[in-house]
Amino acid sequence: MRQLRYLLSGLILALVLTACGATPPLPSFTGGELTISAPESADVGTPVSLTVKASQASDGVNVTLIAYGSAGPRIYRGAFNKGEAFFTLPQTDTQQSGLVTLIAKAGQVQTEKKLLLKPGAPIEPLQPLVGARAVIADTQHWSMVVIIPFDRFGNPVAEGTPVTMRAKRPDDRLVDQEFKVTNLLTWWRIYSGTKAGRTIISATTNGAFGSEGILLEEPGLPLPFSVSIEPLNVVADGHQLATISTSILRDQFANKVEDGTLVTFTVDLPDGASRVIPAYTIDGIAQAPLQAPRQPGQIKIKGSVLSIESSVLTVNLLPGPAVGIFPVVATRADSGKAVIIEAGPILGMQEQFVPDGTPVVFTVSDKSGQKQTFNAFSNQGRASVEVRIAGMRQGNYLVEVMVGSGQGFTSFSL
Numbered sequence: 001m002r003q004l005r006y007l008l009s010g011l012i013l014a015l016v017l018t019a020c021g022a023t024p025p026l027p028s029f030t031g032g033e034l035t036i037s038a039p040e041s042a043d044v045g046t047p048v049s050l051t052v053k054a055s056q057a058s059d060g061v062n063v064t065l066i067a068y069g070s071a072g073p074r075i076y077r078g079a080f081n082k083g084e085a086f087f088t089l090p091q092t093d094t095q096q097s098g099l100v101t102l103i104a105k106a107g108q109v110q111t112e113k114k115l116l117l118k119p120g121a122p123i124e125p126l127q128p129l130v131g132a133r134a135v136i137a138d139t140q141h142w143s144m145v146v147i148i149p150f151d152r153f154g155n156p157v158a159e160g161t162p163v164t165m166r167a168k169r170p171d172d173r174l175v176d177q178e179f180k181v182t183n184l185l186t187w188w189r190i191y192s193g194t195k196a197g198r199t200i201i202s203a204t205t206n207g208a209f210g211s212e213g214i215l216l217e218e219p220g221l222p223l224p225f226s227v228s229i230e231p232l233n234v235v236a237d238g239h240q241l242a243t244i245s246t247s248i249l250r251d252q253f254a255n256k257v258e259d260g261t262l263v264t265f266t267v268d269l270p271d272g273a274s275r276v277i278p279a280y281t282i283d284g285i286a287q288a289p290l291q292a293p294r295q296p297g298q299i300k301i302k303g304s305v306l307s308i309e310s311s312v313l314t315v316n317l318l319p320g321p322a323v324g325i326f327p328v329v330a331t332r333a334d335s336g337k338a339v340i341i342e343a344g345p346i347l348g349m350q351e352q353f354v355p356d357g358t359p360v361v362f363t364v365s366d367k368s369g370q371k372q373t374f375n376a377f378s379n380q381g382r383a384s385v386e387v388r389i390a391g392m393r394q395g396n397y398l399v400e401v402m403v404g405s406g407q408g409f410t411s412f413s414l
Contacts, residue, residue: 032056034063034104034111041116044097044153048089048115052104057083061106067093069100069117080106097155119158120151126203128165128213137170137196137217137255145188145213147203149181156184163205170197170217192217196255219255227265227303227313229290235348236270237321237404238294239355244277246303246310248284256284257305264304265290270297270317292317294359296405321354322346322406330399330412339389341374343401343408344382353381354403363400366393378403389414 038050052063057080065076065087074093078085085104097119103112128145135141145165149157163186166176171193179186190199199215226247234242244265249257263286265277270293279288286303293299296317303310328343341362346354360383362374374385383403394414401408 032109034106034109036102036104036111036113038102038113038115040114041118042094044117044120044151044155045091045095047091048094050087050089050102050115052078052080052085052087052106054080054083054085054106057106063104063106066103066105067100067115068103069096070098071096095153095155097151097153119155120153122149122157122161122205122208123152124208124210126163126205126208126210128201128203128210130201130213130215133214134216134218135192136220137192137194137251137253138220139192139194142189142191143215145190145201145215146185147187148185149205149208157181157205159183161205163203165201165203167215168200169193170195170199190215194253194255196251196253196258219257220251220253221308222249222251222257222261222305224308225249225303225310227301227310229301229313229315232315234290234292234315234317235320236292236294236296236317237348237355237358238292239321239358240292242290242292243287244279244290244301244303245287246281246285249281249286249305250284257281259283261286261305266302266304268300269293270295270299292320294404296320318349319405321348321358322403323349324406326401326403326406326408328399328401328408328410330410332412333386337389339387339412340384341387341399341401341410342382342384343403344378346378346381346383346403346406346408354378354406356380358403361402362387363402365398365400367395 032055035053036050037053042048059081061080063078063080063085067074067089076087078087094117097117100115100117101112102115103110126147126149128147130143130145132143135143147163151157159181161181162178164176164178165188167190168174196217196219199217201213203210228245230243246263259282261281263279265279265288267275267290277288279286296319299315299317301313326343326346330339330341333340343360348354356379358378360376360378362385364372364387376383376385392414396411396413399410
């Protein structure tokens with residue numbers, strides 16, 4: 001019996017000790033209204049203090065604050081003390097500008113309030129964004145300059161922030177204009193002038209500066225132009241090089257076309273063939289070499305830039321490469337089996353040797369009119385061929401040698 005009493009006493013003592021060590025239940029929010037006391041606005045990057053108040057809340061009742069902003073939701077937890085719970089949004093959580101919705105919730109009751117985080121002052125650099133990068137200098141084409149000022153946290157600055165833009169035009173005019181930030185940015189439509197060159201664009205706002213932007217104002221298509229050739233007296237020798245040149249190519253406002261503008265020269269030759277020679281402008285002029293054809297006569301030269309064409313230049317090729325009559329000698333070879341025909345000196349217009357490699361045509365005719373043709377090339381103003389006499393009839397043979405417009409004659413007998 002005594003043992004049973006000891007057992008019951010121990011159980012009762014254990015129950016008492018257990019009851020003494022239990023945590024009392026947390027108080028809960030049972031009703032009433034919640035309100036949030038917070039500023040209407042604050043600057044980004046600054047801590048924001050606010051208070052959640054409850055008309056009926058016991059001390060220790062939990063309250064949750066949720067801040068929904070452009071960076072997403074952030075959650076803060078606290079408890080009421082004498083009907084108030086204090087919160088601070090740290091500066092690391094207020095760096096994104098925009099509208100923040102504050103939601104306080106206790107139990108099943110919640111309330112909301114709006115907080116506007118205002119962007120800070122613009123910082124450097126202010127970068128003018130220019131596009132199109134290049135326009136034609138004709139007063140009709142335009143480009144856009146866009147500037148998006150940011151604060152130190154990367155937020156677009158406040159609407160209405162003044163921005164001054166300046167543009168130095170190719171004619172040295174300085175134009176400045178003030179704009180206000182609208183829908184996060186400010187923009188300027190710049191029309192081209194009539195002088196080709198670079199327009200340098202800069203911007204300032206509230207003591208913040210930046211690098212320059214560049215707009216290229218480029219010449220338009222050239223006006224019709226002319227072509228010339230140097231030297232004027234071109235000899236049809238197949239060797240001489242002449243230079244074809246354009247006049248200075250300018251647009252309607254007298255701007256020289258850009259360096260590197262493609263000019264296509266078309267040359268119509270005396271034999272009906274054509275040559276197409278590309279060239280590129282330097283300082284408004286395009287030049288290209290022209291190798292003289294072998295056939296004398298008239299050539300026609302024309303230049304074009306896209307749809308713009310030059311006037312046609314007509315050039316009369318002088319006869320060549322040889323002119324006049326030159327000596328021709330026919331002698332029997334030592335072997336007696338051939339006749340050696342030598343022509344020369346073969347001279348050009350200035351009594352100089354024709355260029356080495358000039359084609360020389362030898363024609364041998366018998367008394368019946370049958371002809372044999374032999375080809376050679378000049379070397380040091382002379383050319384020769386060896387005519388095998390095997391199979392040739394006895395009699396007189398006439399030799400004619402042609403080099404361009406120059407010629408020579410001789411004869412021999414078998």
